[in-house]
Amino acid sequence: KAGVTQTPRYLIKTRGQQVTLSCSPISGHRSVSWYQQTPGQGLQFLFEYFSETQRNKGNFPGRFSGRQFSNSRSEMNVSTLELGDSALYLCASRRDIFYEQYFGPGTRLTVT
């Protein structure tokens, strides 16, 4: 069974630009969550989508948004990039709310 895939794996953007990251969950998984990981803060929860609906949201500004499609694939968008947005962005999928999450390899975003 294929794992969680994320594209692109690496991205370099300039401050003020916007970026879209993509995540394909494990087949059969209806929930997709997004996390930001930085050396100082660890894994910070961004949001979770289940069957195209946002179910939970973390404490991030409105510049961070996401969506989920009918095939469970998800995208995350960050507008007006700031230097502090440089991080590893991880996507995780799970079958449903009572199951463990499985993570993708992440997208390394560098903002210059």
Next chain:
Amino acid sequence: EDQVTQSPEALRLQEGESSSLNCSYTVSGLRGLFWYRQDPGKGPEFLFTLYSAGEEKEKERLKATLTKKESFLHITAPKPEDSATYLCAVQGSGNQFYFGTGTSLTVIP
């Protein structure tokens, strides 16, 4: 507020030297406690789920245990390939996952 604290932040062991990692938590209505392993530059890899106090899970040299306030990840006779960051997460009644900042384990040959 749901919170997870892991200790120690970093741990260096000689190969074969057993030890334990700690994960203490405060959560409303624990639905599950999860252990992950993360190698540098990669996504976390799922290890164990524990649901109730007294539960134990084992996998090779790793054993996870759970009490009402904390969980331990015991590493028996570790090998250099066990070097990684070990993350603990809890899921409360809100269904969101809260992660600790991890324990960085280095096993020296």
